[in-house]
Amino acid sequence: MTEQKEQRYDINYYADLIGKTDRMIDPVNGLSYHREGEVWIPDIALEPELTEDDRPTWPWGVRRREYLKEYRPSLYQQHVLHCTLWTHMKDIQEQAQNRLDTMIPRMAAEQGVTEELKKTDLLCWVGMMNNIRHSVEETIYADLIYA
Numbered sequence: 001m002t003e004q005k006e007q008r009y010d011i012n013y014y015a016d017l018i019g020k021t022d023r024m025i026d027p028v029n030g031l032s033y034h035r036e037g038e039v040w041i042p043d044i045a046l047e048p049e050l051t052e053d054d055r056p057t058w059p060w061g062v063r064r065r066e067y068l069k070e071y072r073p074s075l076y077q078q079h080v081l082h083c084t085l086w087t088h089m090k091d092i093q094e095q096a097q098n099r100l101d102t103m104i105p106r107m108a109a110e111q112g113v114t115e116e117l118k119k120t121d122l123l124c125w126v127g128m129m130n131n132i133r134h135s136v137e138e139t140i141y142a143d144l145i146y147a
Helices: 002-008 011-020 059-071 073-081 085-110 115-120 122-145
Strands: 023-025 032-036 039-042
Touching (some): 059 122, 073 085, 085 122, 115 122
């Protein structure tokens, strides 16, 4: 039994395969290969690249991807190689949107920004709401995008 196993992994076994076909499966690791000229290329495929129509237009997820690509390339490559980049982007987008939807009304109530203020002094209301929105966005950047 041991002799057969040794013979199976012998270089002569591979030489016989190489001479007979343009495709082979390595018995050691189970990978399939195809020949291009003198070189054997493993048959490994990643997720297909999304077209422009299929790509998400989520602002927070896209910002996270750009941050990872530029400042955390190893983490970005890890997500790409494990095919988890789009799900990571979607998770970041959902978390950011949830924070926007919950924190803006809560901060507006804490600061006294009401519909009554909107009716009486619109410019003051707009300014306060813009300040609140920017504060929440900075929190999202610090906690989710740049983390």
